Each structure stands twice: as C-alpha cells, then as structure tokens.
Amino acid sequence: MPFLLIPGLNCTARVFAGLTDVLWPFGAVTVANHRGGDSIGAIAADILSAAPSRFALGGFSMGGYIAFEIMRQAPHRVDRLLLLDTSARPDTPEAAENRRRRIALAESGKFELVVEQSFPMAVHPDNQERADVRALHREMALANGAEAYIRQQRAIFARPDARPGLATIAVPTMVIVGEGDLITPPAAAEEMHRAIPGSRLAVIAGAGHMAIAEDPRSVYAAVRQWAELPRT
Template sequence: MTPTLLIPGLVCTAELFAPQIPALWSHGPVTIASTLEGDTIAGMAAAILRDAPPRFALGGLSMGGYVALEILRQAPERVVKLALLDTAARPDTPEQSTQRRALIARVEAGELEAVLRQIAPNLLHPDHRMDQRLIEVQVRMGLAVGAAGFVRQQTAIIGRIDSRPRLADIKVPTVILVGDKDALTPPDRSEEMAAALPDARLVVVPNCGHASTLEQPEVVTAALVEWLTA
C-alpha cells in the first residue's frame, strides 16, 4: 500500500489531522511531517523529503500546501497523488506580509498565546467562531510549535514563491479541497489551482472555514479516502 504523507499548516501539529488518521491508515501507513526544520518553504520541503518514504501520496493544508507544492518542484518523481487543502498557489500580497510581520513582532515580545487566541476564530466558519473546543485545539497546537516556530514559519510564508507558473507541470491525480467560507485562502484560490492542474478534482466543503479537517472532519475524511482509493 502507498504511504501517505500529510503536512500541517502554520503553527499546527499532527493534531490537525487527528480526525482523518484512523480512516486513512486502513489504506496504508500515514506520516504527519514535521515543519519545525527549515527557515524557508524550500528548506522545510527538503527536510521532509530527507525522512519521507521513497514514494508517497502527499497532502498539505494551508502552509502545508505551500510545502507540498515545493516538494513537487524538488522531487516530483516521488509523489504519486496530491491533496491540497485550504491553500493557494499565489504568494503573499504586500498587505498580508505586513500583517504577518506585525504578528511576528508581537510574538517576539512574548504575546504568543494572545496572538493565537486572536487569530484562531478567524480560521473558522462564522458559525463556529464561538466554538471553544475548536479554538482550544488551535491554541494548543500553536503553543506546542512555540514562539520560535511561529516566527520561523511566518517568515517562510512571507518569502514563498508564486507556484502558479508550475501548476500545469503537476500530472498526478489531485484533490483540491476548500471550506466554502475560508477567509484566508478563499474558494477562488482553489478554483484557480483546479483549473490549472491537468488532473484535479475540486471539493468545496459546506459550512466550513479554513480549518476544514477539524470543522468538518467527516466530509474531509471521506474526500481523502476517495482520493487515496481512486
């Protein structure tokens, strides 16, 4: 069976994919990659490839999607399938980079938990922004990654390249999944990738924001199982 390698998003841990792992495991071994090495998206990808199986199905959410696209640049022959969740191929806008630098400054001043609690609700569908369970999961993951990890990952995201020119070169079967109310990487970003990839299927998850694996775990799990077994 083909191994599956999943890459978490910004300041996320393996807990991001906890609802999906049991179902995916029945179709092959599942590894959650660490994003704690590397100061750039390219560096993270290289570190993950160093420890990854020879060939694997690859998935990433948000920042994990940026890293997944970089893995396709560095070692396309090792990826047999691709899943891009709540992510985008575009680089940061100047406004987004400015916002990230402001958050970095606050975290460097010792405000990591306050920053995490501020941004966590914005990752969720409007109907879920008062869901304390979902907020606490995100805060817990962010605290586990830590302040240095937050700064390193945000800096890497600011410096990421535009992946759109290379999308047409990705020939593997791909599922692109996005929450219908994802405010960080809106559905039009996923539609853009789906239109550019030669073999892509787009899944828009209803009643869902940016944290799709946690907000709508059953829908996301079903889509990933279908992707793996197709």
C-alpha cells in the same frame, strides 16, 4: 502506498488525528515534522530527507506551500497530491503586512495574543463559538511555540509563487476548501483546480480555513475519494 501529511502554521500532528484513521486502510500514514529549516525550500528538503522513496502527499495550509515545493524538488517521488485549505498564490500586500505585525507581536513576547487574534479568521463565522475547535487551535499553537511560529511565518512570507508550476502536476490531485475560508479562499482553490490537469475540487459547506476540524466528516469523505483515485 504510504501517505505523508504536512501540517499548517501553528499546527501539530493533532490536526490530522482523525484523518490518519481514514487513510490507514490504504497505506501507512506519517505526519511530517515541518519545524526544520528557515525557508520553504529548506523545510521541504528536510522532510524529503526522511520521507519514503515514493509517497502520497497531503498538505494543509502552510503544508500545501511545502507540498508545492516538494513537487518542485522531487516530483518523481509523489504518487498523488492533496491540497487542503491552501493556495498557490503569494501573499497579497495586506497579508504580508499582517504577517509582519504578528511576527513583531510574537517577538515581543505576546505570542498568546497572536494565537487569540488569529482564531476568528481561522474558522467559518458560524463556528467562532465552537469551544472544541478553539481549544484545538490554541493547544496546537502553544505546543508548536513562538520560536517555530516566527521562523515559519518568515518562511511563508518568502515563499515563491506556485502558480506557474500547477499545469505540470501530473498526479491524481484533490483540492479541498471550506466555503467560508478567509485565509485561503475558495477562489484560490478554484484557481488551483482549473490549472492542475484532471484535479478534483471539494468545497465544504459551513466550514472555514480549519475545515478539517470544523466538519471532519465531509473532509474525510473527500480525502477517501482522493485515496481511491486510480493512478495516472
């Protein structure tokens, strides 16, 4: 079974670099290009146009929002689902205002400031001095670029509430969240876990929103369990 992984906002394929090695024994791994389209629906359709006929689907953060849309557009093509530090909820008013503010900064030529300001929220408080995680965060964001960032933020802002469709997900599903995730908190992960029939939940201690970079060993162990789940 091929695996299709979708990165998050300000991320490139590098966010899944180690995870590719973990999944490779189970099947070929592709990282989707999530830069096409100006809405979550359009991005999902663009990814589906290049995807295998059937695949195991994983999404990190924004990638999870896109994964939910793929489940709406083509549920028959998804063999299993991985939701990594993401949420089915729409933005709170506070989060929506924060997106508007950062879009305005990026449009005014201050994208590097946006990247710098966003890092503290992206990791567990204990990891804010982690130079390796900070460097990965910055390098991926700059590679993705301001134009893609603005377009993706607007797509996220307008995304639909995915919670009504959670109960219809009928494939093996793993939900992973950093216990200190400040962007898509454990409560959102637990909500998805409770609503998706038969799903599993892994909470990564000492990690935040970038759990995949903060504690890759624990994340990879949970993902391996997901890949080994029997098909329904």
